[in-house]
Amino acid sequence: MSLHIFDSASRSLREFAPREHGIVSIYVCGATVQGIPHIGHVRSSLNFDVLRRWLAHRGNDVRLVRNVTDIDDKILTKAAEAGRPWWEWAATHERAFDDAYDVLGCLPPSISPRATGHITQMVELMERLIAAGHAYAADGDVYFSVGSYPAYGELSRQKPDEVQQGEGPALAGKRDPRDFTLWKSAKPGEPSWPTPWGAGRPGWHLECSAMARTYLGAEFDIHGGGQDLVFPHHENEQAQSRAAGDGFARYWMHNAWVTISGEKMAKSLGNTVSIPEMLKRVRAQELRYYLVGPHYRSNIEYSEAALEESVRAYQRVESFLRKVVQRTGVVPEGDPGPEFAAAMDDDLATPAALAAVHSAVRTGNTALDGGDDAAARAAAASVRGMTGVLGLDPLSAKWSDTSTVDNGLREAVGALADGLLAERQQARANRDFAAADAIRDRLQCAGITVEDTLDGPLWTLKDS
Numbered sequence: 001m002s003l004h005i006f007d008s009a010s011r012s013l014r015e016f017a018p019r020e021h022g023i024v025s026i027y028v029c030g031a032t033v034q035g036i037p038h039i040g041h042v043r044s045s046l047n048f049d050v051l052r053r054w055l056a057h058r059g060n061d062v063r064l065v066r067n068v069t070d071i072d073d074k075i076l077t078k079a080a081e082a083g084r085p086w087w088e089w090a091a092t093h094e095r096a097f098d099d100a101y102d103v104l105g106c107l108p109p110s111i112s113p114r115a116t117g118h119i120t121q122m123v124e125l126m127e128r129l130i131a132a133g134h135a136y137a138a139d140g141d142v143y144f145s146v147g148s149y150p151a152y153g154e155l156s157r158q159k160p161d162e163v164q165q166g167e168g169p170a171l172a173g174k175r176d177p178r179d180f181t182l183w184k185s186a187k188p189g190e191p192s193w194p195t196p197w198g199a200g201r202p203g204w205h206l207e208c209s210a211m212a213r214t215y216l217g218a219e220f221d222i223h224g225g226g227q228d229l230v231f232p233h234h235e236n237e238q239a240q241s242r243a244a245g246d247g248f249a250r251y252w253m254h255n256a257w258v259t260i261s262g263e264k265m266a267k268s269l270g271n272t273v274s275i276p277e278m279l280k281r282v283r284a285q286e287l288r289y290y291l292v293g294p295h296y297r298s299n300i301e302y303s304e305a306a307l308e309e310s311v312r313a314y315q316r317v318e319s320f321l322r323k324v325v326q327r328t329g330v331v332p333e334g335d336p337g338p339e340f341a342a343a344m345d346d347d348l349a350t351p352a353a354l355a356a357v358h359s360a361v362r363t364g365n366t367a368l369d370g371g372d373d374a375a376a377r378a379a380a381a382s383v384r385g386m387t388g389v390l391g392l393d394p395l396s397a398k399w400s401d402t403s404t405v406d407n408g409l410r411e412a413v414g415a416l417a418d419g420l421l422a423e424r425q426q427a428r429a430n431r432d433f434a435a436a437d438a439i440r441d442r443l444q445c446a447g448i449t450v451e452d453t454l455d456g457p458l459w460t461l462k463d464s
Helices: 039-057 073-082 086-103 119-131 204-216 227-243 284-292 304-328 338-345 350-369 373-389 407-429 433-445
Strands: 004-007 012-015 023-028 061-066 135-138 141-144 180-185 200-202 219-226 248-255 258-260 448-453 456-461
Touching (some): 039 061, 039 258, 061 204, 204 227, 219 227, 284 304, 338 350, 407 433
Parallel strands (some): 023 061, 023 219
């Protein structure tokens, strides 16, 4: 089976075929770096990281562009409120987002371009639009003429006559209230750049069209982002790019929100859960599991109970793999298997993919209980292959050194546990079962679980 993805533009499941064989081009709308990232912010990047990993696993060269909006009304407002330079405010929070992406295991994008670094390309795009009759300048501002483009509304199913751009009161220079701003004329105290129409700064929508074309060409494979971006942002991107003569995105993918009490997680609502705060409570790989486990097109209703269940589920996978390694030695990554592949090819059905992971874990644990080391290793190799695609392999270089227990401490605990287990074995050999049970109880009180197997006792830390 080949990969099928739900295309937001056609509202249908479409077989994915890259524009250029073996090369997949993806543009993902990244952060507007106005504040500390929360779990709603990073969900999109995690979802598209999983897509990228699956495409790469299938043998494709994936070129992923994730932009940074580093100039915006919100950034200017928050920087002014904090009494900081706008560029410092943006750079500080860009680093915070990069740290969040990295700690949660996102592969770095092919490039992460900033809006302020692509003013020249934006000016060129506006010149093309004005020459084609799809844009106009007025008093230093530049607007896209919605009425000049009959296909406007195709992506979002908006009716052009009912469009509200969300730009506040119509500016005096607008010919039509439906038109949206490409370029904002300079205002006192704000940063600006020179253009043929006067100094100013870019509108929100213009930057992505310019940067996508710069790095991926006039037409590329997949444009991704959160479902809240469908209108007006992505509708306006598509309109301005195609009006200028570019094919732009061939497929559109949109991930759903993280919600609290049914409302989208957003700073403006005051209902966010920041990444730094989350990582005080759970490990990064456990948070990643929680965020990539649901289907990317399904909302995640945040709750402590759901988070805790995800932590336990991940730890069951981790515990199984560590048991197999402890008994049989290093386990290589194996083939994910047909059930996992079918799930991933079905529009990245991560719930079904994780069901395949846990099925293999159960099979492997049964093999361990029966003393079938070869079957346990085979199951563990498959689990590694599947979790590797999801960026969750507990034995990977990324996560193996981030156990809840420091490696040095683990080694010390291991030496003590092995010594006590040797004493327990001797007590059992002497038929002193009271002493043997007492040793086991001491280990359990210390957070060490003992499992008696055909090959002797096996210990694991309860939180590992």
